Amino acid sequence: CRDYLDFKPKGVLSSEQLNTPEEIDKMVIAAYATLSNDFFLSQMASVPWIWGSVRSDDAYKGGGGTGDNFDQHIMETFNLLAPTNGQINDIWIYLYENLGRANDALRRMENMTEANYPNLKMRQAECRFLRGHWHFILKILYKHPVWVDASLPKEQLNTLTNDTFISDELWNKIAEDFQFAVDNLPLVQEQVGQASKVAAWAYLAKTRLYQAYEQDDNNNVVNINQARLQEVITLCNNIVNQGGRSLSPDFADNFLCGFENGPESIFSVQYSQDDGTQNGKIQLATGVAYNMAPQFGCCDFLNPSYTMLNAFKTDQVTGLPMMDTYNNEFLYKINTWANVNDLSTIDFMSQTVDPRMDHTIGIPTHPWKYDPNFVTTKSWRRVPEVYGYLTSMKALEHYNSSCFVKLGPFMGTSRNADIIRYDDVLLWLAEAYIELGQQDQALPLINQIRERAANSTGRLVRNNGSPISNYKVSSYINGVNCNWTQDFARKALQWERRLEFSTEGVRFFDLVRWGIAAETLNAYFTKEKTTFSFLKDAFFKKNRDEYFPIPQAQINFSQGLYKQNKGW
Amino acid sequence: GTIKDEQGNPLPGANIIVKGTTSGTTSDSNGGYSLGISSAQDVLIISFIGYFGKEVPVGNQSTIDVVLQADVQTLSEVVVTGYGTEKKSDLTGAVAVVDLNKVRDIPRPNVLQTLQGRVPGLYIESSGQPSGQTGQVLIRGLNTLGDNSPLYIIDGVPTTANDVISGRGAANGSTTKNVSPLQNIDPNAIESIQVLKDASAASIYGARASNGVIIITTKQGKGKLKVQLSSSASFQNRFGKIDAANTIERGRALWQASINDGTDPSIHSALYAFDYTGTGANAVLNNVTPVQWIGGDPSSLTPAQVPGTDWQDVVYRTGFVTNNNLTLSGGSESTSALLQFGYLHNKGVKEYSNFSKMNMRLNTSHKMFNNRFRIGQNLNIAKTRETPEPTDLGGAGMDYLATYQNPILPVYRTDGTWAGPLGSGMSDRNNPLHMMYINRNNKDNNLILFGNVYAELIPFDNFTLRSSIGLDYTFSNNWWIQEKYTEGFLTQSVNRLSVFHGERTNLTWTNTADYNLQLGANSLNFLVGLETVKEDYKTTVARKEDFATQDFDFFQLDAGTGTASSGGSRTGYQLLSYFGKVNYNLADKYLASVTLRYDGSSRFGKNQQFGLFPAANIGWRISNEAFMSSVDVISNLKIRAGIGRVGNQKIGNLARFGLYAPNYGTMDFRDWYGAWRTIGTAYDINGNNSGILPSGYVALQQGNDNLKWETTDEINIGIDFGFFKNRITGSIDYFTRNTKDILIRPPYSAVIGEGGNRWINGATAKNNGFELSLAYQNTSGPFTYSIYGNAAHFRDKITNLPESVIRSYPGNVEQTILWHSQRSIFGYVTDGLFQNEEEVTAHAAQPGKGIGRIRYKDLNGDGKVDALDQTWLGTTLPDVEYGLGFDVSYKNFTLSAFFQGVLGKLTNDGIKGDFTRVNNGMNFGTGVFDAWSPQNPGSPLPALSLVNANDEFRSSDYLFVNGSYTKLRTLQLSYAFPRGILDAVKLGTLRMFVMGENLFALKDNKGVNKIYAPDPENPFLTYPLTRNVTFGVDLSF
Known part of the structure; x- marks a missing residue:
């Protein structure tokens, strides 16, 4: 009678059945799939706008008010953040689950040889590249994450701790994975979504750049390691010289459907639709960032800040950014909304601006996403009484685009999301030169970015053909419009990154790397809270808020093995 | 004489x-x-x-x-217990026999809905669902950390509540409904209900009995042919209405909130113009003028509504329930038959909702060979049909929208089309009536077959062999149409049909042998048995997009031209059990009983598939002792005690296996809110942007070959008594339970990665409590009257949890849930509101503190309010549940009333949370006008704000308030026509009644404890309970 209890599970496999080369290849696909498994709450590594932009002076959270995803409001304002915050735990789980798929595939490869699995080395390199990617994000979010590789079986992973390696050693562990990828990946891959040697160089350069800014235990930047910077230069120059990449002629190409995997893209998440999945494998990280235009109707998160808007101002004479005076006056004042239907007081024609403003920010009266007939209005805003009148644009899709997917109230796009672009590489190179005191080498690199920006006005027109705003962007010319010292070059580099990657989830991590997060953000809060009461209690606590706390739940699971970050 | x-x-x-x-x-x-x-x-x-x-x-x-x-306490009454019957006087376990006469007129599809508060120790959280879905059903509270719902035995066939996927679930992944098996059994067909509460009574059902057992026996035909007809009609309205702000009031609140926040109120100008003077605390609002058109101009066709749309009136209506039942029954010495038809239709209290249930029951039995052989069958066929609740685009429910949709929004635009939010100042929530309208054709259909066939053989006197095959079968056929539409700035741009088929088959084969032995004053009963259970559950889902017209008749899968996708699954389990029981009775004074059950389940690890569940009981009928015969006052007195062990196997069918599966992406989204996760294994590595993607596999869970039964050990002590010729009767029970090896699937360290889930036998819990019931009945002249009441208390405590998961439960780094109920609320303690700057300064560091804001106590006195300043506020299960009933009969009239209530229960007063920050773009209750202001310093509600800087949503005694209540559940007047009249028209019985249900509730209404929700029992914005008036007639001939 005991046979009566034999029950065979249906539609599932055991782990042992997946140890053939054919199935391991599929496990690598499953590891890649994590790149595209995003969602707007905690799963936003593709476009990390909460982590890198809302936590900075780039943007406000937006949405239906402060209570709409309150955990993110807390991240934005810092002061109520605690290790028990649910979303900080969710993010940690998401990142380790993604990382775990790469390790699952790697574990299976340990019993394979190149004889029975010819692709072994390349597959290992791809998985280590992906593992490096997830560790990198963990590192910049949590500072002391747990290093997890494939050497331990799954059941023993709960014996790991987060202080086996000091911060610098962790960077080295991440770099080792990218170095392995550099050593074993071809320059050009057969499949466009695969990690290549170029992508590995770039990620290794990014890792070494972050590592170069050495922090003490309290997150103060205490030294900039010159040797690491030299490595950055070597790696970036490999890309410049051998990578076959270039800047796209128009900045907009990076944010439009149909231009994916273009010359500027170094590594990007490949999305798709009409692919047999219910909704398409689409980018949903910014799925709630669309405005309330009738074509969208939800949910208006990710609102560029008024300070961000002002940062695009340029000097009418020199065409350079107004780095010291830009925020003295708002380009666009909430006060003018007393007379809500009168937009005549807002003048974008006398104040010159960087064209990247109209690539980045949806401004009432300005065409949205390069469509002169789709003009932003105030009525597209969900709760202007809390978050003002600016909407985002870069990661979003025009409703007519073939990449646009409507999914219930949310929207997604099958347009790829770039993890690393060539403009980023050029600016890392410039940054390394500057910090090595070779700012003259950096000058043409920064100007390359600015020239491209200046040339990116072709799509920024109204339906009568006139430019949307008065654009003026000039290159830096030492001794003519600036004095190109190391200090000035550093400031110019920082400003250029701010404009180039605005609202893309980059800014916060730049500020922490440079060691200026506290002063920058507290100054921003002081300014911004005069207009926006939701920032009334915002405060960045130096030596604490540079990183998330290690989630309390995870410390508990580790039964105290994990150490909490300093300051928490 | x-x-x-x-x-x-x-x-x-x-x-x-x-x-x-x-x-x-x-x-x-x-x-x-x-x-x-x-x-x-x-x-x-x-x-x-x-x-x-x-x-x-x-x-x-x-x-x-x-x-x-x-003798109202019919001690000779036969009670159905496990695999047999016993005289009530011989019972030694804690068994409650439900008095169905008291609830038979209440028109509900599910008899459980009528039992709330009537059976001590049976705790039912009610629900207004027309389908008869109940909330949680608990027997003696919580014993395990997972599913606490009881086992049901219907005519000897075991079954449980099942999660059933609705059509909406087919569309988005996994929206399920928990369906009680009693939803499908017509209450009119039920002969008796027994509740086996303690382990010693329930242990004959061993492995699945840890949450208690409810035994239902359906009626059999007997005597001459009898035709019985009962009919009733009820009018329903939801219980209470939330007092929501109108358009002008909403504007006043927004203005006040902006003033409080120091923001310019003109930012609300998309919807309002404010005429006011002064600033800050001195600001005075003279007038609020709403705009004329939503969206800014007449082209929106959406006029602003003044005084405003009352969305509750739009969404809710008076429901109407008809319940008709026809029973034909009869029998001879050898054959009996009962045929019963029932039809219930509930229009529902929400627009476009409805539920109907048709059922047919045929119970027959036939004796042969000199009554030595009997065959029979019980079969119920039920067909249910329901329009499931829609949600709006963002997943918000209709009850939520009815309360919170902006009153300035009209239902229709001036051209007669549906109005929706447009422009600034509106939220992204849909027009709820529109959502209900486009949902009107969606249906969940279930066909349920439930019953058994059996044969009994009596080879020699006192020895009975019995075999029964039971079938529990559900076929679900649900469809869900998502229409394409534009409503304001909200659009559904593609239409889609999702069709779900589910088939659940559960077969039970039971064989028993029963022998009675009488040796002088010793009477013994022996029972042995073998039982197998096999369940199989199969699902298929198909979806198609792009339908040319939105005519209901056109929505067939073949007619769609867009993306098609499909899914399906199969699962099941098997059980194998051996059991035995011996009852012993010495001279009707000394009673004893021993049971033993040995159960195996396919859900458990290879090494631990079987569990042993013993129990023993003793009883002493003191009133039957010779020395008691002179004590006239005591008509009945029995002491009983039992000890027993029962089990639980409520885990996933595949819990013990380590599993991998592809997740191509057809079901990427687990659920709305909280659980939307993208977990696909497919990736467009070729950059093709479309077409079939390569896909891998993902780990689902880790295996555990040592997974075994969870067991509960229980001790029960009880007294049954009757005084003054049983005019006063009652019983008292005390129990204590220890549950160990509780099956949990604890959250796990994230570094393990996906599929780190693992079911383990990990926790222990204690539970104890008491039950008391008391009844008094008497006759005085033409009056017969009775008073009956009961009260029960139970309290669970988690006593042990694995160290690594203990903090996944409420608590902080210093305090854990250990020795607290699993329904405990952990949170901050409030200390009024800050009245002035001095108080703000004097208080501990509390981020966001300010005048008019909530002051949270610095419990540990460390000068700052943080996570460590939380404590245990109470539990959401009551300390005591009670019921109290009165029946008075005068000649042919009977008047009865029944009250039910709870004491000592915390309730989250949902709507009160919104008073702490005015919900942008949405509405709120007029309670906001009680909020703190310098002119109203005594208010318990914090000052209005748009930004909630003080995080007043946090778990605290501001939100969790005393949820004690008393409700008048039923008030009924009935009239039975007298014999003479009946004889004249040749009727057996004729009775008419009128009944009111939930006519009023008493709740806490003062100061900080005031409950703003109209219904303290169901304060959340879920399907409201209803207030009903029913007219009924009952006749037989």
Whole structure:
């Protein structure tokens, strides 16, 4: 009678059945799939706008008010953040689950040889590249994450701790994975979504750049390691010289459907639709960032800040950014909304601006996403009484685009999301030169970015053909419009990154790397809270808020093995 | 003389014996008797089943008329217990017999809905769902950390509540409904309900009995052909209405909130213009003028509504329920049959909702071979059809929208099309009536077959062999249409049909042998048995997009031209059980019972598939002792004690296996809110942007070959009593339970990665409590009256959890849930509101503190308010649940009332949370006008704000308030037509009644404890409970 209890599970496999080369290849696909498994709450590594932009002076959270995803409001304002915050735990789980798929595939490869699995080395390199990617994000979010590789079986992973390696050693562990990828990946891959040697160089350069800014235990930047910077230069120059990449002629190409995997893209998440999945494998990280235009109707998160808007101002004479005076006056004042239907007081024609403003920010009266007939209005805003009148644009899709997917109230796009672009590489190179005191080498690199920006006005027109705003962007010319010292070059580099990657989830991590997060953000809060009461209690606590706390739940699971970050 | 009952009806067949002799007689059909008497000293003993016996001295009387008093506590009543029956007087476990007469008129599809508060220890969280879905059903509270719902035995066939996927689930992944098996059984067909509460009573069902067992027996035909017809009609309205702000009031609140925040109120100018003077605390609002058009201009066709749309009036309506039932029954010595039809239709209290249930039952049995062989069957066929609740685009429910949709929004635009949010100042929530309208054709259909066929053989006297095959079968056929539409700035741009088929088959085969042995005063009963259970569950989902027209008749899968996707699954489990039982009775005074069950389940690890579940009971009927015969006051007294072990296997069917599966992406989204996760394994690595993607596999869970039964050990002590000829009856039970090896699937360290889930036997818990029931019944002249009541208390405590998961439960780094109930609320303690700057400064560091904001206590006195300043606020299960009923009959009229209530329960007063920050773009209750202001410093509600800087949503005693209540559950007046009239029209019975349900509730209404939600029992914005008035008629011939 005991046979009566034999029950065979249906539609599932055991782990042992997946140890053939054919199935391991599929496990690598499953590891890649994590790149595209995003969602707007905690799963936003593709476009990390909460982590890198809302936590900075780039943007406000937006949405239906402060209570709409309150955990993110807390991240934005810092002061109520605690290790028990649910979303900080969710993010940690998401990142380790993604990382775990790469390790699952790697574990299976340990019993394979190149004889029975010819692709072994390349597959290992791809998985280590992906593992490096997830560790990198963990590192910049949590500072002391747990290093997890494939050497331990799954059941023993709960014996790991987060202080086996000091911060610098962790960077080295991440770099080792990218170095392995550099050593074993071809320059050009057969499949466009695969990690290549170029992508590995770039990620290794990014890792070494972050590592170069050495922090003490309290997150103060205490030294900039010159040797690491030299490595950055070597790696970036490999890309410049051998990578076959270039800047796209128009900045907009990076944010439009149909231009994916273009010359500027170094590594990007490949999305798709009409692919047999219910909704398409689409980018949903910014799925709630669309405005309330009738074509969208939800949910208006990710609102560029008024300070961000002002940062695009340029000097009418020199065409350079107004780095010291830009925020003295708002380009666009909430006060003018007393007379809500009168937009005549807002003048974008006398104040010159960087064209990247109209690539980045949806401004009432300005065409949205390069469509002169789709003009932003105030009525597209969900709760202007809390978050003002600016909407985002870069990661979003025009409703007519073939990449646009409507999914219930949310929207997604099958347009790829770039993890690393060539403009980023050029600016890392410039940054390394500057910090090595070779700012003259950096000058043409920064100007390359600015020239491209200046040339990116072709799509920024109204339906009568006139430019949307008065654009003026000039290159830096030492001794003519600036004095190109190391200090000035550093400031110019920082400003250029701010404009180039605005609202893309980059800014916060730049500020922490440079060691200026506290002063920058507290100054921003002081300014911004005069207009926006939701920032009334915002405060960045130096030596604490540079990183998330290690989630309390995870410390508990580790039964105290994990150490909490300093300051928490 | 004659023997009559208290109503004067003759009692034929009563026994009359001369005391101390064997001479006696029985009464004839008119109750008359005659008997020769030898001495005036003789005493007559008159007895009759169901009545109190009487002793009458003869004296010199020649005619002795006797009136016997009915024994309301029918101790000779037969009670269905595990795999057999026992006399109620012989019961030694904690078994509650439900008095169905008291609830038979309540028109509900699910008899459980009518039992709230009527059975001590049976705790039911009610729900207004027309389908009869209940909330949680608990017997003696919580014993395990997972599913606490009981086992049901219907005509000997075990079944449980099941999660059923609705059509909406087919569309988005996994929206399920928990369906109780009693939803499909017509209450009119139920003969009896017994609740086995303690382990010693339930252990014969061993492995699945840890949450208690509810035994239902359906009616059988007997006697001459009888036709019974009952019909009722009810009007329903939801219980209470939230007092929501109108357009102008909403504007006033927004203005006040902006003033409080120091923001310019003109930012609300998309919807309002404010005429005000002064600033800050001195600001005075003279006038609020709403705009004329939503969206800014007349082209929106959406005029602003003044005084405003009352969305509750739009969404809710008066529901109407009809319930009709026809039963034909009859039988002879050898054959009996019962045929029953039922039809219930509930229009629902929300627009476009409805539920209907049709059922047919056929119960037959036939005896052969000199009554030595019997075959029979019980079969119920039920068909249900329901329009499931829609949600709006963002997943918000209709109850939520009815309360919170902006009153300025009209239902329709000026051109008659649906109005929706447009422009600034509106939220992204849909027009709820529109959502209900486009949902009107969506249906969840279920076909349920439930029953058994059985054969009984009596090879020799006192020995019975029985075999039964039971079937529990559900076929679901659900469809869900998502229409394409534009409503304001909200659009659904593609239409889609999702079709779901589910088939659940559960077969139970039960074989028992039963032997009765009488040795002098010793009576013994032996039972052994074997039982197998096999469940199989299959699902298929198909979806198609792009339908050319939105005509309901066009929505067929073949007619769609867009993306198609499909899914499906199959699962199941098997059980194998052996069991035995011995009952012992010595002279009706000393009772004992021993049971043993040995159960195996396919859900458990290879090494641990079987579990052993023993129990033993003893009872002492003190009132049957000789020394008690002189104590007249005590008519019945029994002490009983039991000890037993029961089990639980409520885990996933595949819990013990380590599994991988592809997740191509057809079901990427687990659920709305909280659980939307993208977990696909497919990736467009070729950059093709479309087409079939390569896909891998993902780990689902880790295996555990040592997974075994969770067991509960219970001790029960009880007293049953009857005083003054059972005019006062009652019982008291005390129990204590220890549950160990509780099956949990704890959250796990994230570094393990996906599929780190693992079921383990990980926790222990304690539970104890008591139950008390008491009834008084008497007759006085033409009046018969009774008062009955019960109260129960239970309290669970988690006593042990694995160290690594203990903090996944409420608590902080210093305090854990250990020794607290799993329904405990952990949070901050409030200390009023800050009245002035001095108080703000003087208080501990509390981020966001300010004048008019909530002051949270610095419990540990460390000068700052943080996670460590939380404590245990209470539990959401009550300390005591009670029921109290009154019945009065006068001649043919009966008036009855029943109250039910709870004490000592925390309730999250949902709407109060919104008073702490005015919900942008949405509405709120008028409670906001009670909020703190310098002019209203005594208010318990913090000052209005748009930004919630102080995080006043946090768990605290501001939100969790005393949820005690008392409700008048039923008030009924019925009239039974007298015999004479009935005889004239040749009717057996004719009765009419009117009944009111949930007519009022008492709740806490003062100060900080005030509950703003209209219904303290159901304060959340879920399907509201209803207030009903029912008219019914019941006749038979």
